[in-house]
Amino acid sequence: MSDELLFLDESEEDVVTGRSTWKVLIVDDEPEVHAVTKLALSDFVFQEKGIEFISAYTGAEAKDIFLEHPDIAIVLLDVVMETDDAGLQVADFIRNDANNHFTRIILRTGQPGQAPEKDVIINYDINDYKSKTELTAQKLFTVVISTLRSYRDIMVIEENRQGLEKIIEASADLFSIHSLESFIDGIIQQLSSLLGGTQDAAYITSAVAGPRPIDNQSSSDFYVFTGKGDFADDEGRPLESVLRGDQLESCRRALREREIVYEDEYLVAYCNSKTMRGSLLYLSGLPRKLTKTDKHLLEIFSQNVQIAFDNVLLTKDIEDTQREIVERLGQALEKQMGGGKHIQRMALICELLGREYGLEKEELDILKLAVPLHDVGKLRIPESILLKPGKLNEEEQAIVRNHAEFGYELLKDSRRPIIKTAALLARDHHEYWDGNGYPRGLKGEEIHLYCRITSLADVFDALHARRCYKDAWSLDKVLDTIRQQRGRQFDPRLVDILLANRDKLEAIAFAYPDDLPQEEDV
Known part of the structure; x- marks a missing residue:
């Protein structure tokens, strides 16, 4: 019986089942080399893990296999295959194209003169260089053991690095x-x-x-x-x-x-x-x-x-307390001005507009927390004017306009990001995109994005909801009115976002109805 028949029933890729394994890629154009290598290491076990052999017979095949199996521990790599330097090209591919510096590369050659050891060691990132004639079964066993130890230690270091990186990112x-x-x-x-x-x-x-x-x-x-x-x-x-x-x-x-x-x-x-x-x-x-x-x-x-x-839970409790205080203050203000759930709806509409515009989560959180205080300056406005059912005269309109500066003066000295944002909203949420708003006559992107978002959300909800001085408008009428003010009162891009999210606006209105008494109940 010839040597070839001894390996006739052996598959190209041995699969070790029932336990984890070390993956070893054999790259050689001689089938006998694959067979002998597998035979020599057939009973190999290191740290209770056997070997899973993967075979490649050309450099091109080895590159494809390596991309499918980035967790290969060792590559036993022939130099001369379809070309005189095919193995060296594979080594270069592993390190540079696949960017893998963990896999250990053992270069095996039957023609040392084709790739002198000194030149290869200097020019290529390989881990060992062996002549096929010197690799007895015992020496192959020894070199695989020592190489796997190196691979194991490198992977432990890499896992530690990844763990530390997560901690640093989180810090x-x-x-x-x-x-x-x-x-x-x-x-x-x-x-x-x-x-x-x-x-x-x-x-x-x-x-x-x-x-x-x-x-x-x-x-x-x-x-x-x-x-x-x-x-x-x-x-x-x-x-x-x-x-x-x-x-x-x-x-x-x-x-x-x-x-x-x-x-x-x-x-x-x-x-x-x-x-x-x-x-x-x-x-x-x-x-x-x-x-x-x-x-x-x-x-x-x-x-x-x-x-x-524990520190996180304490911080979260403080943040939740701050959020609840701001929300309750905004709701109390809204109740003084006629009641309803205008504040809750406004916060959700602002979140919708800001998210679609591209704001980060942290920015959205600050905006949502600050929005309830956008009309805090109206605390200085007499209720007789705020709740007047008819049209305001010029003097009353001038008094109402002062609420923007009143709110800003009330909040401006805080160092807290939420309160600083609320001060900005209180002052500038009546500025117009075309410069015809108040109190400062800002226009375009001179108006902070937070204020442009708040302005649109405020007007949309005020028109869509019933007030003491008006009935609720239909959604179609509200959207048509806002469309007409695109590029005039409102940021054109934000108007487009609002118009594209009709269903979500309806869902917000449905989830937070005003529940106000009807006229005949008053």
């Missing part, structure tokens, strides 16, 4: 729920890497907050705040619906004893809190027995990560 806006999620996710990723890799992780808290907030639940219950692996889609779910049996009991024990519970394949770390019952970090799929260093890292995490979470 710019640490005290927001979204950034906290990134912050904790980054720490979980880094900690998982330091432990040698874990399959699944979850951060579980009793806080009624998160990417999917949980309403109307007891604060004594626990929910998944963020997760990876099997827990990636479990944000907002109760602990009891995510973990069961021994895992759930370990979580209860960690909470009860306020400690880290270590099991063979998972652990639960209790994270102490001064403001609530604390949180849990659940890690499963531990690849090895944890060392003292590993446990020390876990203790540091559990002692400190909850501090960041």
